[in-house]
Amino acid sequence: MPYRSSIYRPGIKTELRGLTLELHERLRTEVERKVDHVIAGVSETLEKVLSEGDVKPEDLKRVVEALEPSFRLLSKRWALLILYVLLMLGRASFSEIVKLTGLSKPVISTRLKELEQAGLVTRTVVGRPLSTVYTLTARGRDLALLSIPLVYYLAFGKSLGARFQE
Numbered sequence: 001m002p003y004r005s006s007i008y009r010p011g012i013k014t015e016l017r018g019l020t021l022e023l024h025e026r027l028r029t030e031v032e033r034k035v036d037h038v039i040a041g042v043s044e045t046l047e048k049v050l051s052e053g054d055v056k057p058e059d060l061k062r063v064v065e066a067l068e069p070s071f072r073l074l075s076k077r078w079a080l081l082i083l084y085v086l087l088m089l090g091r092a093s094f095s096e097i098v099k100l101t102g103l104s105k106p107v108i109s110t111r112l113k114e115l116e117q118a119g120l121v122t123r124t125v126v127g128r129p130l131s132t133v134y135t136l137t138a139r140g141r142d143l144a145l146l147s148i149p150l151v152y153y154l155a156f157g158k159s160l161g162a163r164f165q166e
Contacts, residue, residue, distance in 0.1 A: 031152045038149055073118055078103055080147050082111050087144035091135040
């Protein structure tokens, strides 16, 4: 029996191996509808905060230093891809992640350990024979959800569907 995502809806395959054109297109369309709204909201908030006072270089430096570990983790190669796979599947074994992503075992192993240490992924040993299953924590799920607009925007630009239609 395939693993079901916590966002599973009847009629939608959540296994990435079975990721249908319909699911991709529906997700792309919904993300496209919301990206402009999110960008406008964040831009408005940033402008408001910045207009309330001068941002001094030393203040910005402290903020950058505080955010640096997060930037470092998220900019590691394939971290967001692994989070996306786990979001779509709900849970996955190590071998499923290898098959679905085509990444090397050492890379996946390293990323999963880092994501687990960051509190984004949970590793659970289940069944007989023993198998290791990975799931997102609540924080990991939120991060994966937040990354979808960014990743789709980068992949498809302002007109999210343009590349997919080619």
